[in-house]
Amino acid sequence: xxxxxxINVDQSNALVNRMxxxxxxxxxxxNRQTLTALMYPVLTLDTVDATGTQLPLKYGRVDCIGLIxxxxxxxxxxxxxxxTEFTPxxxxxxxxxxxxxxxxxxxxxxxxxxxSGIVSQVLPPSINRSKAITSAAFIVGLLVAAPAVxxxxxxxxxxxxxxxxxxxxxxxxxVGLGTGTGNGCxxxxxxxxxxxxxxxxxxxxxxFMLTAAIxxxxxxxxxxxxx
Amino acid sequence: xNLITALIxxxxxxxxxxxxxxxxxxxxxxxxxxxxxWDPSLAFVMGGAIAVTAPGYYFLRKRTGxxxxxxFQWPTRTDIDNRLVAGAAMFGVGWGLGGFCPGPALTALxxxxxxxxxxxxxxxxxxxxxxxxxxxx
Numbered sequence: 001x002x003x004x005x006x007i008n009v010d011q012s013n014a015l016v017n018r019m020x021x022x023x024x025x026x027x028x029x030x031n032r033q034t035l036t037a038l039m040y041p042v043l044t045l046d047t048v049d050a051t052g053t054q055l056p057l058k059y060g061r062v063d064c065i066g067l068i069x070x071x072x073x074x075x076x077x078x079x080x081x082x083x084t085e086f087t088p089x090x091x092x093x094x095x096x097x098x099x100x101x102x103x104x105x106x107x108x109x110x111x112x113x114x115x116s117g118i119v120s121q122v123l124p125p126s127i128n129r130s131k132a133i134t135s136a137a138f139i140v141g142l143l144v145a146a147p148a149v150x151x152x153x154x155x156x157x158x159x160x161x162x163x164x165x166x167x168x169x170x171x172x173x174x175v176g177l178g179t180g181t182g183n184g185c186x187x188x189x190x191x192x193x194x195x196x197x198x199x200x201x202x203x204x205x206x207x208f209m210l211t212a213a214i215x216x217x218x219x220x221x222x223x224x225x226x227x
Numbered sequence: 228x229n230l231i232t233a234l235i236x237x238x239x240x241x242x243x244x245x246x247x248x249x250x251x252x253x254x255x256x257x258x259x260x261x262x263x264x265w266d267p268s269l270a271f272v273m274g275g276a277i278a279v280t281a282p283g284y285y286f287l288r289k290r291t292g293x294x295x296x297x298x299f300q301w302p303t304r305t306d307i308d309n310r311l312v313a314g315a316a317m318f319g320v321g322w323g324l325g326g327f328c329p330g331p332a333l334t335a336l337x338x339x340x341x342x343x344x345x346x347x348x349x350x351x352x353x354x355x356x357x358x359x360x361x362x363x364x
Binding site: 082084086087093097098100102105109110113115116120123138139141144145148150160161163167169170171173176177178181183185190191192193199200205208211212213214215216219 | 232233259268275278279283295314317333334353355361
């Protein structure tokens, strides 16, 4: 039987399968139960064929109601898989540790704990040997942090990847160019700069917060690219 | 000695990033998604960090050298130029796109093979970007 509204059986099959796939990939535990409930109407909705016979809406018979439910469920899949818990205390403690690290680095080595700046110091073309060596030690510390936390607590904090690899390469390039040109990132301008009450850093921080929020708004709410 | 303190500082920094949620790109993007799935947690990260660093810096400013006898490298620039604003604007776009800024991307790198693979793509590209910017500085 042909599909409805310009959608053929193959396409509607593909839609339903894709949805099931997303459910499996992007959800866990409680989220999955909510989604199963959401998917239920799509897979069980009854519809009527040309002769007036009731047909159970199974794979390949997604009509327009099914599609509306589908797009609603799709949106829910995205929201449920992307939602993160509000963690004020954990974030505050993490932030204070970051602040402590910035203090330790300044109090002992006299260096600003700006990650983009520190990474820059170990990159060609011009390398200042003594600065590069302490920067490298700091970077090693950063790289050791996750394995250390894993050994101590047995787990790592949850993380959900959103962007496509191609997008990540572009993002990485833009972050590198931007922080290199603007002399700082979230740590150098955002934490250390604001802690020194630097106007330069305040302007940088307001600027990158703004363009970042605008970017997320465009990607999520205008383009709707959530894959 | 200063290598050990730099390493310890990096380690504390990374642990802080992991606890704070900064290494979770979804959380970062939700923080930036004010009109959507807004999760304000990360405001507490910056707040907590500044609450420790600002008073600490205030006292360190009164010293002439570090506890290891090194010179303080306090940034001296105060000018607001196009490079600062354009660079920060670019950084924001990349941060929003990928959900990673430099520190968390490096911190998440060791586990990129088994969980979130993002840093595998992001970090090399970021190093190239930083290298290009440095060469043109």
